[in-house]
Every structure is written in structure tokens, then in C-alpha cells.
Amino acid sequence: MTEVRNRPGVNSKILVVDDQPGVRQLINEALKSDGYLVHTAANGKQALREIKENTPAVVLLDLKMPGMNGLELLQEIKKSGYQGAIITMTAYGELDLLTKAQKLGVDHHLTKPFDINDLRGLVRKVIEQYNYKKDNTVLRA
Template identity: 50%
Template sequence: MDKKILIVDDQNGIRMLLTEVFSSEGYQTYQAPNGKIALEIVREHAPDLVLLDMKIPGMDGLDILKHVKKIDSSIKVIMMTAYGELDMIKEATELGAIMHFTKPFDIDELRLAVNTELHETPTTLGT
């Protein structure tokens, strides 16, 4: 079954870019421009991973993160921010975000992080 990614960002260009990148990687992608739509998608489609912008009008990224984790604590969340708000990043980590990327981010680094998180295979060290 395809892994599902929800992209939550109020900037249409970012959503389109990330949808294109992750669709071409074989993921089923969903987009949400705000928290209300994001949470509807989380309830309806149970994504495996959410790429979540920190600054979204209405309900900010931390609020969305709290709600996502309440709905399903196993959903992985990667935060994206255009600002280096260390206190918000720290709080997001405490709330369960697995990592964050600062915009403008390197798309290859983000892709690698997502692929790593969604295709975790236990590795054994040594021989």
C-alpha cells in the first residue's frame, strides 16, 4: 500500500512543489492550506506523515500538531518554518514533531528525510 503524505502550508507554490516531488516518489499526497482542512484529511485518510508549516493563518502549526497527535499519535510530523523560532521548534519537538526544516529548505534533504522516516528498516550494526 502506498504511504500517504499530507502537506500543510498556506503557500500554494510550496504545496504544489512538494506534491509534485512526493507524488513522483510514489507517495499518495494530500494538500491542505489551513488547519481545518488538514485535520479533516487526517481524520479521513490517516496519513503516515505530515509536512507541516509552522506559520499558518488561523490555526498555527503547533495547534495543528497537537490536534494531529490527539487524532493519531503514530502519525509522523515534520515541521517547516521560514523563521528560526527556536522556542516554537523546541515546543514542536516536545509535542512529537520528529524534525524540522527551515525554509528555503534543500528539497533533496527533505526528500531523504521523508524517505528515511517512511521506509524505516531496522538496521543491524556490525557483522
């Protein structure tokens, strides 16, 4: 646990948005064990509230959800002025969704099913980039 506490980005907030409870739980447990503060949302409305209240450094976003789908949510997130990173998740073969998401400015993408260690590594990398960008913004001010 000492190794986790000393890693840069520990205690960074992450929001997991997925309509499947099992996926949310798996990601939640993996990222919490890495020292991140994880919040979850089952739909777009919950996600927008979490972003407003908690300002996560990273949003992990399922593109295929009922109600407000991931693309609609992504548009709303971008309109809100959110400055963190967005990692989309979707099943193999949904390239049209991925292309649209890339045009809306997502930072990275994971194809489901994915290896949880790949997700953990990507989140670590994205958090490091986010913190570097944030630190440089503060230094310039």
C-alpha cells in the same frame, strides 16, 4: 519509474500542510514523482479532515500559518491519536516555535528554505522507519 515502484514505502500517504500554495505544489510534485500518494491542506481545519479521512504515514507541517497555527494543529493531531510521523517546517530564526514543537513530539524538522532533495531523502527515511515500526507492531500482535 521501475526503480520508484520497487522502493519500500511507495504508495505511502503523505499530507502536506502549508498556507502557501507554491510550497504545497512544489512538495506535492516532488513527492508524487517519488511514488507517494500526496494530499494537501491549506489550513488546520483541512489538515484535520485529511488526517481523519486518509490516515497519512507522514504529515509535513508548516508551523507558521494564519488561523490555527502549526503548534495548535500539532496539539490537535496528537490529541486525535495519530500514529504517523510529523515533520515540521519553518523559517530560519523561529527557534521558539521549533522548541515548542519538539516538546509536543515532532519527529523531524526542516528549516525553510530547504533543498527539495533533502526533503525527499528525509521523507524516504521517515517512511522506512514508519513501515518498520508498523511491521514490528503487527508481528508482536
